[in-house]
Amino acid sequence: MEGAFKKRTSKAGVTVVPRPETLSKATWLPALAKGLGVTMRHFFTNIATGKDIATIPYPEEKAPYPHRYRGLHRLMLRDDGSVRCVACMCCPTACPAHCITIVAEETGNPNEKRPAIFEIDELRCVVCGLCVEACPCDAIRMDTGVHAHPTERRFEAVLGKTDLMSRGTQSIATQGGTKDWRDTEKTP
Amino acid sequence: MGLILLFLIPTMAFAGMAVALVGILGAAIPWIASHPWGAWAMDPWFQALIKLALLVLLVVMPIASLLTWMERKQSAMMQDRIGPNRAGILGWRGWGIPHFVADAVKMIMKEDFVPAKANRFLFTLAPLMAIIPVFVTFAIVPFGATVCPHQLLQVVNETTVNSCKDAIPLQTARIDVGLIFYFAIASLAVYGTTLAGWASYNKWSLLGGLRASSQMMSYEVTMGMAILGAFLVFGTLEPNAMVLAQGPNPIDWGIVKQPLGAVLFFTAAMAETKRTPFDLPEGENEVIGYFVEYSGMRFGIFFLAEFIEVVFLSAIMATVFFGGWQVPFLYADGFHLADRVFQMPHVVVLILQTTAWGLKVIIGCWFQLLVRWTMPRFRPDQLMNLGWKRLLPISLANILITAFVVLAIQAWGAH
Numbered sequence: 001m002e003g004a005f006k007k008r009t010s011k012a013g014v015t016v017v018p019r020p021e022t023l024s025k026a027t028w029l030p031a032l033a034k035g036l037g038v039t040m041r042h043f044f045t046n047i048a049t050g051k052d053i054a055t056i057p058y059p060e061e062k063a064p065y066p067h068r069y070r071g072l073h074r075l076m077l078r079d080d081g082s083v084r085c086v087a088c089m090c091c092p093t094a095c096p097a098h099c100i101t102i103v104a105e106e107t108g109n110p111n112e113k114r115p116a117i118f119e120i121d122e123l124r125c126v127v128c129g130l131c132v133e134a135c136p137c138d139a140i141r142m143d144t145g146v147h148a149h150p151t152e153r154r155f156e157a158v159l160g161k162t163d164l165m166s167r168g169t170q171s172i173a174t175q176g177g178t179k180d181w182r183d184t185e186k187t188p
Numbered sequence: 189m190g191l192i193l194l195f196l197i198p199t200m201a202f203a204g205m206a207v208a209l210v211g212i213l214g215a216a217i218p219w220i221a222s223h224p225w226g227a228w229a230m231d232p233w234f235q236a237l238i239k240l241a242l243l244v245l246l247v248v249m250p251i252a253s254l255l256t257w258m259e260r261k262q263s264a265m266m267q268d269r270i271g272p273n274r275a276g277i278l279g280w281r282g283w284g285i286p287h288f289v290a291d292a293v294k295m296i297m298k299e300d301f302v303p304a305k306a307n308r309f310l311f312t313l314a315p316l317m318a319i320i321p322v323f324v325t326f327a328i329v330p331f332g333a334t335v336c337p338h339q340l341l342q343v344v345n346e347t348t349v350n351s352c353k354d355a356i357p358l359q360t361a362r363i364d365v366g367l368i369f370y371f372a373i374a375s376l377a378v379y380g381t382t383l384a385g386w387a388s389y390n391k392w393s394l395l396g397g398l399r400a401s402s403q404m405m406s407y408e409v410t411m412g413m414a415i416l417g418a419f420l421v422f423g424t425l426e427p428n429a430m431v432l433a434q435g436p437n438p439i440d441w442g443i444v445k446q447p448l449g450a451v452l453f454f455t456a457a458m459a460e461t462k463r464t465p466f467d468l469p470e471g472e473n474e475v476i477g478y479f480v481e482y483s484g485m486r487f488g489i490f491f492l493a494e495f496i497e498v499v500f501l502s503a504i505m506a507t508v509f510f511g512g513w514q515v516p517f518l519y520a521d522g523f524h525l526a527d528r529v530f531q532m533p534h535v536v537v538l539i540l541q542t543t544a545w546g547l548k549v550i551i552g553c554w555f556q557l558l559v560r561w562t563m564p565r566f567r568p569d570q571l572m573n574l575g576w577k578r579l580l581p582i583s584l585a586n587i588l589i590t591a592f593v594v595l596a597i598q599a600w601g602a603h
Contacts (some may be wrong), residue, residue, distance in 0.1 A: 027234040028574075029451070031479040032563065039266040039562045055270040 070127055070142035073120050073159070074167035077129055083165055084139035087113040091140055093133035099124035100131060118161040122148045138173040191244065202546030205246050208537045210335065212242060213356055214538065218337035222341045230354065243326055247546065252495040255553060257288045262554070263561045286315060298484035303389055306481065310387035315482070315489035318380025321373045322496045328366050329503045330428040331518070332358030332513050332542040340535040345521045358542065359428050366426040370504065371412055378404040384490070385478035396478035399568065400462060400469035406575040407459035413583035414452035417590040418508050421445050431512030437517050442509035446590070450509040452583045458556065459575070461497040465563035468571060502552025506545065513545040
């Protein structure tokens with residue numbers, strides 16, 4: 001224990017400061033008793049109350065996602081339950097990952113189209129939300145908070161129109177906009 | 189709630205165990221022997237066999253296999269985790285207790301692998317050399333007082349116990365060399381680890397085996413020296429006589445008379461079990477260990493042997509330093525509390541004593557697990573320094589001082 005606190009200078013000019021050897025560390029037992037006290041306290045606290053336990057037993061109990069977590073896409077619905085999307089191609093244009101595929105078809109209404117195919121490849125999606133911002137008619141949203149499901153094969157991660165619509169609800173926005181939308185101050 | 193269960197469940201379990209032990213040894217066997225066709229039941233060899241079988245099947249194996257679960261659960265509780273809780277029997281998860289069954293099934297189902305260049309005979313022999321000595325040492329552990337089968341329901345006192353007919357000691361082998369026998373057999377266990385390390389034909393396992401042999405041999409010296417103080421104080425080597433010498437008053441127990449010896453012995457014996465502050469032979473991140481080539485149930489035997497050593501260390505600590513099967517203030521005729529005697533029949537006293545022994549053992553196991561999950565592993569040079577430069581001189585000093593004190597008490601007649 002002699003010279004335990006003496007500083008030395010090594011060949012490379014580095015000052016070597018030995019670890020301070022206190023009596024309680026050198027004799028092991030007081031230090032050990034202290035450590036045992038800590039672990040014992042945790043043991044009895046957790047047995048009695050379990051309040052320190054940090055683990056979340058996953059399938060039974062899920063950690064809450066952050067408020068701004070987006071999750072899977074969904075396609076919103078009109079009053080009659082059909083899709084709000086008018087296949088304007090804004091979202092595939094805005095998408096930086098090119099994960100949205102839309103094939104448009106005629107509706108019979110000369111004013112608008114609708115998607116025959118609307119596919120989102122969830123494996124390519126970077127969850128940036130630009131498609132939602134680009135959408136002019138509140139058709140696509142990323143607010144489900146549902147985590148992307150694990151799949152066995154790649155193509156199962158490509159979500160189709162029915163799948164996306166199954167999570168959809170009716171939007172309070174009016175399809176095509178209100179007549180005097182410029183006068184409306186509050187946009188829902 | 190959890191704390192109540194923590195104390196209640198082991199107590200209930202050991203009370204049941206004690207009822208079974210005392211019932212079979214103190215009532216069933218004398219009942220068989222009382223018939224003309226059952227005279228063989230009093231044969232000492234038969235009784236020794238039955239006692240060892242009961243001790244192993246009712247106490248040692250259940251505790252050792254539950255320790256595999258307890259170690260994981262306790263470490264989880266100490267580290268603010270949940271620990272094993274998934275395996276279940278028909279949906280009953282019971283805090284993860286069925287995990288030890290799952291482990292056993294897994295180990296039995298796994299491939300039994302022998303390396304191509306390994307020495308097949310020694311490779312097979314090594315796990316047996318590790319586990320058999322541990323079982324054999326249990327022969328000297330007294331797990332209860334002497335049973336007087338004809339006075340089970342009466343209140344007896346020490347003199348009737350000592351002189352009663354057909355007495356059955358609750359100890360497999362009452363041999364005078366006692367603890368010397370333990371040291372002799374326990375040092376055989378080093379062959380298991382060393383052979384395992386050498387026979388696997390693997391550099392890492394060889395390193396592990398070498399570490400194991402050097403460590404176990406070094407600490408055996410301290411272990412023997414540390415317990416010599418207790419020999420001097422109690423004047424005997426026979427474990428049951430040591431328990432009787434300690435008596436039911438905790439002030440006379442070994443931990444009070446030999447506190448330093450108890451700490452030294454516990455440390456050295458923990459090094460013998462090769463568990464965490466001293467787990468250099470298997471240091472997972474360095475050499476993986478002497479059983480790196482072992483798989484399936486062969487590994488399982490090493491694993492189990494380690495836990496049985498833990499149980500045995502608790503049993504021997506309880507016997508030598510914590511009054512063995514003695515319950516505080518419980519004499520053969522009942523509790524003696526401040527000049528008042530609460531009399532109890534012989535069988536109740538026996539069951540209480542065996543329950544107390546079981547509780548002392550499980551608390552010892554618990555404490556070892558606590559140490560194992562608190563301390564980090566030593567470096568080999570620290571280990572040798574601790575063993576030879578610290579523990580050995582201190583234990584020698586302990587012997588000298590104890591000897592002088594014992595001599596002084598004998599010479600000047602303090603009692």
